[in-house]
Amino acid sequence: MARIVQKFGGTSVGDIDRIRNAAVKVKREVDAGHEVAVGVSAMAGQTNQLAAWSRQISPLVDAREYDVVVASGEQVTAGLMAMALQDLGVNARSWLAWQMPIKTARIDDINTEAIVSRFAEGQVAVVPGFQGLGPDNRLTTLGRGGSDTSAVALAAALNADRCDIYTDVDGVYTTDPRIVPKARKLEQVSFEEMLEMASQGAKVLQTRSVALAMRYGVRLQVLSTFADTPGTLVVDEEEIVEQQLVSGIAYSPDEAKITLVKVPDQPGVAALIFGSLADAAVNVDMIVQNVSKDGAATDMTFTVSRSEFDRSVDVLTGLKAQLGYTELRSDAKVAKVSVVGLGMRSQPGVAKTMFKTLAERGINIEVISTSEIKVSVLIDDEYTELAVRALHAAFGLDRDDED
Ligand code: ADP
Ligand code: ASP
Ligand code: MG
Numbered sequence: 001m002a003r004i005v006q007k008f009g010g011t012s013v014g015d016i017d018r019i020r021n022a023a024v025k026v027k028r029e030v031d032a033g034h035e036v037a038v039g040v041s042a043m044a045g046q047t048n049q050l051a052a053w054s055r056q057i058s059p060l061v062d063a064r065e066y067d068v069v070v071a072s073g074e075q076v077t078a079g080l081m082a083m084a085l086q087d088l089g090v091n092a093r094s095w096l097a098w099q100m101p102i103k104t105a106r107i108d109d110i111n112t113e114a115i116v117s118r119f120a121e122g123q124v125a126v127v128p129g130f131q132g133l134g135p136d137n138r139l140t141t142l143g144r145g146g147s148d149t150s151a152v153a154l155a156a157a158l159n160a161d162r163c164d165i166y167t168d169v170d171g172v173y174t175t176d177p178r179i180v181p182k183a184r185k186l187e188q189v190s191f192e193e194m195l196e197m198a199s200q201g202a203k204v205l206q207t208r209s210v211a212l213a214m215r216y217g218v219r220l221q222v223l224s225t226f227a228d229t230p231g232t233l234v235v236d237e238e239e240i241v242e243q244q245l246v247s248g249i250a251y252s253p254d255e256a257k258i259t260l261v262k263v264p265d266q267p268g269v270a271a272l273i274f275g276s277l278a279d280a281a282v283n284v285d286m287i288v289q290n291v292s293k294d295g296a297a298t299d300m301t302f303t304v305s306r307s308e309f310d311r312s313v314d315v316l317t318g319l320k321a322q323l324g325y326t327e328l329r330s331d332a333k334v335a336k337v338s339v340v341g342l343g344m345r346s347q348p349g350v351a352k353t354m355f356k357t358l359a360e361r362g363i364n365i366e367v368i369s370t371s372e373i374k375v376s377v378l379i380d381d382e383y384t385e386l387a388v389r390a391l392h393a394a395f396g397l398d399r400d401d402e403d
Pocket of ligand 2: 129
């Protein structure tokens, strides 16, 4: 007997037939004698719809009420999934955020006593993903794609043998298979690489879910709800059988670039700029500070996600007098493309191949950033797909046609 968490994403529970299909997958595990907790997303498109309604009421939404609205999508699916399971003769019930408190600030501290005692009765626990409780006991959410994190947190708390993430693709690919048909499915991927790929835009797993799985040693698997093919196992680096120089290409299409021209080159300036942005809950990503020519002033360039662009510009405009920059230049039509691979630690040349490949396509690189196992570039968003395809081929990741 094993203890398993199964998570079904939005497309996998997109309509009533699909919920029934997912329930069959749960029943299969129950029939095999396993203890099962099921995490569910909102039905496909629901979260977007709920978010749009909130913004229609007020563009300056109250974040707490916004969470109350958007979290409801998962409640609907949890109830429907429990009913679908009951309809198949499986003993099941739903547990909402307030019934089995999942504190979003301390996600790794879930009291699972109640659902574990029901496992003994053969009952399946159905848990709405995405939602949790804030410090004041009000409803909160885990950000877009957050149901992955709910599922992994639950798996960690339950000490589950497996956490299976069922989605609309049959695993983690070398890049998004929707834009590169030649993408290859990875049989296994290391936590480190998956973490980089997720944080650089591969939305198949939410970044926080990968970090949690890595910390707690959760055996994480990504697989298809619609096909019975083997998925991708996320494993420790030591378990990787064949280490590649580059394992994947990720892209993030919704970036924005801001340059502050001629900010004073003196202590405290960067702290003021980035401190003020952080206070406004803006996440800054790439940062480049030019070497000042005369020692007096320098240009500061950085990127933020496009949804936080307007807020960033407001904050920086408010600081103009204090900072004394001459001009704020911006470009909200840029994308970030990243090449990820553990092999980069020991083998040089990845950046060279990347830059050469982009140059051959006439794609200009606007900003570069690197980590131990990643090189990212910022480019005009019009060239995102071209860049991803070209890099995918250049690093030998394209699937052979006979594969
Ligand atoms: P779910 O609703 O099941 O959570 P998501 O839409 O959040 O599904 O994530 C799955 C999607 O992630 C896929 O449909 C695919 O387009 C996208 N994706 C991006 N990068 C990758 C990748 N490297 N491998 C697999 N899927 C990827
Ligand atoms: N429903 C939420 C979203 O669409 C959470 C999730 O599906 O993971 O982002
Ligand atoms: Mg998702």
